[in-house]
Amino acid sequence: MGVNDSNASSEGIRLRPATAEDYDDVVSFTRDTWSDRDGSDYIPDIYHDWIEGPDGGDRQRTFVAEVDATVVGIAQAVRLSDHEIWCQGIRIAPDHRGEGIADAITWELFDWGREGGAVVARNMVFSWNVAGLGHSRAAGFSPATEFRWALPEPDGNADPEATATGDSDVSVTASPDAAWSYWADSDAREHLRGLVLSPEETWATQELTREVLQRAAEENAVFAVQNDGTRAMAFRVRDYERENEQGETERWAEYGVGAWDDVPAARALFAAIRRDAGELGVDRTRVLIPETARYVSDVAATRTAVSDDPDFVMAADLTADYGGGD
Structure with missing residues (x-):
């Protein structure tokens, strides 16, 4: 299984379900995600919907990653059918990239999906997002279409x-x-x-x-x-x-x-x-x-x-x- 709420990894990463109280930490590292492309990140606008959705417990799961009691990563999975989940919104604070957090939080989403009967997880990466493509391959995704x-x-x-x-x-x-x-x-x-x-x-x-x-x-x-x-x-x-x-x-x-x-x-x-x-x-x-x-x-x-x-x-x-x- 992936890193969970009760166990810390050897790198000091703690993964747990996101809460409303995590909002300020999440905004601090997602506000300027696409600043180099004159765009804004959608996560600050929809964060509370992710956390408070009426069917969030069964249909979706949002995890955050903590290091030294500060949230430095986030990602969500959504159940699209009995056997498919969709992974989205993975963001890691710039100062903590390259520490294995992206892989750990992705595998936690995979675990959640598999425990619910899913056999495939998918995500989407913009073709210009080379870093995102590299993370997807490292975490276990392969090209689909x-x-x-x-x-x-x-x-x-x-x-x-x-x-x-x-x-x-x-x-x-x-x-x-x-x-x-x-x-x-x-x-x-x-x-x-x-x-x-x-x-x-x-x-x-x-x-x-x-x-x-x-x-x-x-x-x-x-x-x-x-x-x-x-x-x-x-x-x-x-x-x-x-x-x-x-x-x-x-x-x-x-x-x-x-x-x-x-x-x-x-x-x-x-x-x-x-x-x-x-x-x-x-x-x-x-x-x-x-x-x-x-x-x-x-x-x-x-x-x-x-x-x-x-x-x-x-x-x-x-x-x-x-x-x-x-």
């Missing part, structure tokens, strides 16, 4: 040529079965290792199942583009409000994945997403797409914006040995 965001403008904001489907024979249905059948045999599924944006947790990916698509059809939206067979699919996972870097509130819609046969199918799919986003009245959207030359260039060919950099998903097999495991 990479993705990028397509950023279609909602109807009302978009270029009319970009919203046109260009084919009168194309129809878009809300059938989760048609969407699932297409996804099950798609190269997008193969590249993404079956992973899509999680409906339960922002900035997390999980395995897409038929049940997830059925629930999306009931609660959000599913799109199956058809023209002599199903040629593309997508589904909406959520819409929500968030504050931008200028302090203004924006409303977003997120789509769990986009998959398609070719540029005409992609054009029809993004036209459907734009219409959906326009009907919701959101300001911005993003769609998870495979990070491949074909998918990214197809998006560009539809005159749809795409994010600048890919994101990497890493995975750890919790049935195997890792540094903190039995």
Whole structure:
């Protein structure tokens, strides 16, 4: 097992569940995490939600690491399904990096997940975050997949040529079965290792199942583009409000994945997403797409914006040995 509340490691690291009283210590080393990239860390804003979530005891667990009675590290795991956990928000105080704290706290998350029946843990690392990638590999994660965001403008904001489907024979249905059948045999599924944006947790990916698509059809939206067979699919996972870097509130819609046969199918799919986003009245959207030359260039060919950099998903097999495991 990993280091726990009752035992200290040989390096003097003590791991325990986070409490509200740890807030000031955590803020002290997370406030400027992305200062070199003109960004701010989200942890000070959501810390109390992490600690006080109504289902936090079963669904999520946040650990802190103490050295000399001062909190110098934090990380969280969230249970996404019976067999999957998502690890996120690992931060270590600059003066304590390189001391094994990142590995110890990650293995504690692995232990928590495995004790609850999980067999895989995943996380996401920005492609430019070389230190984060190095830690993930050292802690036992291996490369799983990479993705990028397509950023279609909602109807009302978009270029009319970009919203046109260009084919009168194309129809878009809300059938989760048609969407699932297409996804099950798609190269997008193969590249993404079956992973899509999680409906339960922002900035997390999980395995897409038929049940997830059925629930999306009931609660959000599913799109199956058809023209002599199903040629593309997508589904909406959520819409929500968030504050931008200028302090203004924006409303977003997120789509769990986009998959398609070719540029005409992609054009029809993004036209459907734009219409959906326009009907919701959101300001911005993003769609998870495979990070491949074909998918990214197809998006560009539809005159749809795409994010600048890919994101990497890493995975750890919790049935195997890792540094903190039995």
